[in-house]
Amino acid sequence: MMMMEINSEIVPLTLTIKGGVDKEGHPDSVSEIDIAPGEIIGIVGPTGSGKSTLIADIEQFAFADTPSGRRIFINNQPPAAELRSNPRKKLVAQLSQNMHFLADMTVGEFLRMHAKSRGKDPRLAERVIALANTLTGEPVNPAFQLTILSGGQSRALMVADIAVISDSPIVLIDEIENAGIKKQEALRLLAGEGKIVVVVTHDPMLALMASRRIVMKNGGMTKVISTNEDEQKVFRDVERLDGWLTALRETIRQGEVVA
């Protein structure tokens, strides 16, 4: 098998989506797309065009057994059954919109438990919290109860947890526009760890961070756009603008006057 062992986790070399059909049964115009480790790939398209469905196909390792008829290959082969079921070998992590922690535990306890369940050093919990605190404006303390975390704190923790503990090589993100975290830093962090990051977004900054984006229409994958130098110029402007807006927001939050 062409599998690579890193940190005792299996890391796929490529993720392949093989086309299926759109809502009317017409074949996807994109018949196959290969995605490499460290790549950020966007999914765009109007509401109802099938973005979440494509994410779900990847999450489930569809094998012509979903309405789209798509198939997912890892390293050019159908993923083994064990990769779908064994949580220690789970290849896919999903960053969801809503996170509700029901457990009556502190952040530190929860992360140590998670590390142990993954066969890892519980001291990694500290690294997760430090990393999360680079992504959120409201620092998380290991002694906090999980249930009091804000949406932004929860998502920052989840990103850091995926980067440090879960290290699932594929991360799926379905719209984090209002996540309350430094989104572009979260994407860079995950892609920088060599993960494949698949992100549904129309936020210009996030969409332009993707090297390619899959355009959905009527349930089908209609085309793949590779970003170009002109778009990257726009991206740098958008990033500067975003930095400026973030600084203004912080000034206002601190109760100061905007100069």
Ligand SMILES: Nc1ncnc2c1ncn2[C@@H]1O[C@H](COP(=O)(O)OP(=O)(O)OP(=O)(O)O)[C@@H](O)[C@H]1O
């Ligand atoms: N290839 C397909 N074959 C059959 N049904 C599909 C296909 N793609 C999407 N659908 C169906 O179309 C509906 C809308 O799809 P989906 O929720 O994925 O759209 P979306 O782009 O995520 O929309 P939104 O922007 O509102 O989140 C769903 O009921 C889904 O099951």
Ligand SMILES: [Mg+2]
């Ligand atoms: Mg959706």
